[in-house]
Amino acid sequence: MIYNMLNKNSSEDTLRSLGLMTLGSRLKRLGERLQAEVQPILSELAPPVAAGQHPLLAALSKHGALTVGELAALLGVAQPGITRAVGQLAGIGLVAVTTAAEDGRRRLVSLSPDGVAFVAAAREGVWLRVEKAVADLCAGFGDELLAHIGSIEDGLARKPLTARAVEERQDDLA
Amino acid sequence: MIYNMLNKNSSEDTLRSLGLMTLGSRLKRLGERLQAEVQPILSELAPPVAAGQHPLLAALSKHGALTVGELAALLGVAQPGITRAVGQLAGIGLVAVTTAAEDGRRRLVSLSPDGVAFVAAAREGVWLRVEKAVADLCAGFGDELLAHIGSIEDGLARKPLTARAVEERQDDLA
DNA sequence: GCTATTTATATAACATGATATATAACATGT
DNA sequence: ACATGTTATATATCATGTTATATAAATAGC
Structure with a gap:
């Protein structure tokens, strides 16, 4: 029975x-795994910043000051998540937040001087x-993978x- | 300036x-997106089950009764997440949980009769x-994508x- | 100018990943 | 038989996604 137990699932992967x-679940799992593995490398640069927040800094570096909504759109995530991340990055001094002059509702987020140095x-x-490291992991098919994802x-x-899926159902009815 | 605002980031994607x-972040985002889009389809089958929990049911269907640890290993996730998911699925009557006879620490999870019918x-x-639907979305490169992920x-x-990444640094030192 | 509608964002609440830890059961060694 | 170490899992805590909503600012229409 111990033999059965080990054989039963020692290296099987249900998602695979x-x-x-279950493509969605598998991509999410792998994405989280990659983020976790990348984190120690990124954290060698002080102050430590979550892997998921590095793209936010990159967006500010590339585009200059951005509103919360613009950041959410550029990063493809929901606005409250950006509000939170910006709050955290402001807390460690990498970004600064002001109110936009032409519209009192808008918050303008920009890299602080420390943030500029961090990104550089x-x-x-x-x-x-x-x-x-990721390119090494992809063993030559990185571009192809990125194209599929795109x-x-x-x-x-x-x-x-x-x-x-709706169209599939209509086909079934025919 | 409104022209500048729109042009600034109307269709750009920083992760891309x-x-x-940022492969990890991008895979995670896409995975969550796919899970969210798949959810309404899956929820057409009652009772509604989270997209991420369907593979757990599939694993039980394929392997029969499994322990919490075995499920975590098969699905490639942490044990407490399985404990929680199993609790939820037991709550809606799709799985049943007993204590393993040969080891009082182990919890044996299995599909309930309702769970068997659900999976079928x-x-x-x-x-x-x-x-x-996902195959349609992949437009023919599904197998290749799955191979890359694997x-x-x-x-x-x-x-x-x-x-x-460590090896890269050693190269830099040379 | 006033009213109704829309928009930007903070906030609340929730779901779902993770790590850490406590507890109990089991295995090992003397 | 007892002490020590390991293992399975529940529980606690936290981070990070989301949707929903409240509030204030801006816009549209009369």
């Missing part, structure tokens, strides 16, 4: 065996190392999944 | 432009429709990311 039916150092150091994202924007 | 450096119906209905998962198991 379920294929495209990250570009030359940890970001580069992370990219290389294609799925574009496909979802064009036509949501529920619309694809 | 950052490429492999899902197999013929919503799981099939989800798989087809390769990354295997690559992480063989050699963690931090080990890959």
Whole structure:
């Protein structure tokens, strides 16, 4: 019976065996795994910043001051998450927040001087190392993978999944 | 200026432009997006079950009764998450939990009669429709994408990311 | 100018990942 | 038989996604 126990599931992966039916769960799991593995590398640059917040800093560096809503749109996440992340980054002094002059509702988020230095150092150091490590992991098919991901994202924007499944049902009725 | 605002970021995606450096964040985002889009389809089968919990039911259906630890290993997630999910599924009557006879620490989780019927119906209905919708979304490259994902998962198991980045640093020192 | 509607964002609440730890059961060694 | 170490799992805590909503500012329409 101990033999059965070990054989039963010692190296099986249910998500893998379920294929495209659980693609979302599998991508999420792998994404979280990668973020967790990348975190120690990123944290070598002080102050430690969550892996998921580095793109926010990169967006500010690239575009200059942005509103909460703009950041949410650029990063493809919900607004309250950005509010929270910005609050945390402001707390450690990497970003500064002001109220937009032309619209009192808008909050303008920008890199602080410390934030500017942080991003510059990250570009030359940890970001580069992370990219290389991930490229090594992808063993040459990185570009192809990114293209597939892009294609799925574009496909979802064009036509949501529920619309694809609805058509399937109509086919069944015919 | 309104023109500038719109042009600034109307369709740009920071994660996409950052490429492999933010692969984890991007995979996580897409995975959560897919789970969210799949949820309404799955919820057509009563009772509603979270997208992330369907694989747990599939694992029980395939392997029979499993312990909490075995489920965590099969699904590649942490044990407390399984404890919670099992509690929820037991709450809606799809799984049953007993104590293993040969080891009083182990909890044996199995599909209830309602759970067996649920899985059977899902197999013929919503799981099939989800798989087809996702395959449609992948536009023919589904198998290739799954292979890439598998390769990354295997690559992480063989050699963690931090080990890959460490070697990079040693190269820099030389 | 006033009213109704829309918009930007903070806040609340919740779901779902994780790590850490307490507790009990089991295994090992003397 | 007893002490020590290991293991399975519930529980606590936290981080990070989300949706919903309240509040204030801005916009649209008359």
